[in-house]
Amino acid sequence: MAEKADDVRFCLAVPYTEANLQAFLKRYAGNRHLKVEEHATSKKGRKVERLRLGRLDGEPKYRVLIACRHHCCEMMASWELEGIIERVLADDADGRWFRENVEFAVLPFMDKDGVEAGDQGKNRKPHDHNRDYMGQSIYTEVAALREFVTKWTPTLAFDLHCPWIRGDSATASNEQIVLVGNQSPEMWQRQQDFGKVLEKVQTGPLPYRTKYNIPWGKGWNTNKEPRSYSAWAGLLPGVRMAVTVEIPYATAGGKPVTADSARAFGHDLARAMRAYLEK
Numbered sequence: 660m661a662e663k664a665d666d667v668r669f670c671l672a673v674p675y676t677e678a679n680l681q682a683f684l685k686r687y688a689g690n691r692h693l694k695v696e697e698h699a700t701s702k703k704g705r706k707v708e709r710l711r712l713g714r715l716d717g718e719p720k721y722r723v724l725i726a727c728r729h730h731c732c733e734m735m736a737s738w739e740l741e742g743i744i745e746r747v748l749a750d751d752a753d754g755r756w757f758r759e760n761v762e763f764a765v766l767p768f769m770d771k772d773g774v775e776a777g778d779q780g781k782n783r784k785p786h787d788h789n790r791d792y793m794g795q796s797i798y799t800e801v802a803a804l805r806e807f808v809t810k811w812t813p814t815l816a817f818d819l820h821c822p823w824i825r826g827d828s829a830t831a832s833n834e835q836i837v838l839v840g841n842q843s844p845e846m847w848q849r850q851q852d853f854g855k856v857l858e859k860v861q862t863g864p865l866p867y868r869t870k871y872n873i874p875w876g877k878g879w880n881t882n883k884e885p886r887s888y889s890a891w892a893g894l895l896p897g898v899r900m901a902v903t904v905e906i907p908y909a910t911a912g913g914k915p916v917t918a919d920s921a922r923a924f925g926h927d928l929a930r931a932m933r934a935y936l937e938k
Contacts, residue, residue: 668777671824672908673918675737676774680708680767683741691715692748692758699803701771707800709807710765713747719762721936724813726766726804726888729789731773731780733821738918739906740767740819742925756933764811769800769888789818792891793884808895815932816892816901821908830878834910835871836924839889839903842875846893849900856938857931863923866912900935904928 668674687693698709713719727740744765747757757763770788773780781787788798796802822833831837838854840847854869861867873880885891892901906924907916914920 670734670777671732672735672821672916673738674777675734677705677708677768677771679737683744687748690748693744698766698807699799701799703772705771705775707771707803708767710744710767711762712744712765713757713761713763714759715762720760721762721814722812723761723763723932724765724808724811724816724892725763725819726769726817727819728767728774729769729818729888730787730820731768731770731776731778733781733819734774735821735906735908735916735921736819736904737767738921739904739925739928740765742922742927743929744925745922746926746929753930753933757929761932761936764807764813766800766804769804770798771800786886789820789888790886792888793886805891808892812897813892813895814897814899814936816889816895816898817928818888818892818901818903820903820905822905824908825910828878831873831880832871834907834912836865836867836907836911837905838869838872839880839905840872840874840877841890841893841901842883843893846900847875850902853900853902853931853935856934857927860930860934861924861927862930863927864914864920865906865916865924865927866914867924867927868912 694711696709697706699707701707727736746753768774770780791798791801826833838850857867858869889901889903909916
């Protein structure tokens, strides 16, 4: 501990706040393929970022919408998000393909106040940010996103999460990377198809296996109403596939989840997006 520190903070995994995002974005200062916009102002007056990257000039073939930190405590998803962005802006074949064909809209902090306060956020009363997609939204970030997609139609939509802290149950694993199944059999099949692509193209240290995906109706995945981001996004006109991706806090398939390995999985996820879209 630093000698002059006024407090000590504890966290169950590697923290990620606005300061981390700003440090990451400095690497791409002046990059014409990345724009930082103001998405909304949080309830406590914080500026909420929206990133636009990839094909920003002209009409892209595809649009991909990515949200993160609907549950503010799920910080390992933010390191994964950095990996996706790195691939889109990389000076290689994948990066060039993305910048020619795909426009991304990214919401790094859907619960900005919770992230900055070190809050837990999940199951907050009367409901958390990821149950705010029916009726009138009570959170400014969600309301702004619902308004944004009235003029910006995604082809794919992803929501990046972390599961429970650790352990397994009879119906789900908290120590495997999983895709969360949609109630619609057609959308579930598309999610499974995407999972097969991801399983094929992955090269990073964190393993993903489709057999661990959680079908709708199993375990905690039983919400019938489209209150969550992925359920709502799956009903948007023009959306081919919408899905929640859960990356564990500490251990995935027996491998340690660190900032670097989570970024590497983000690379894999981006590669799978390209392969799936090209199909």
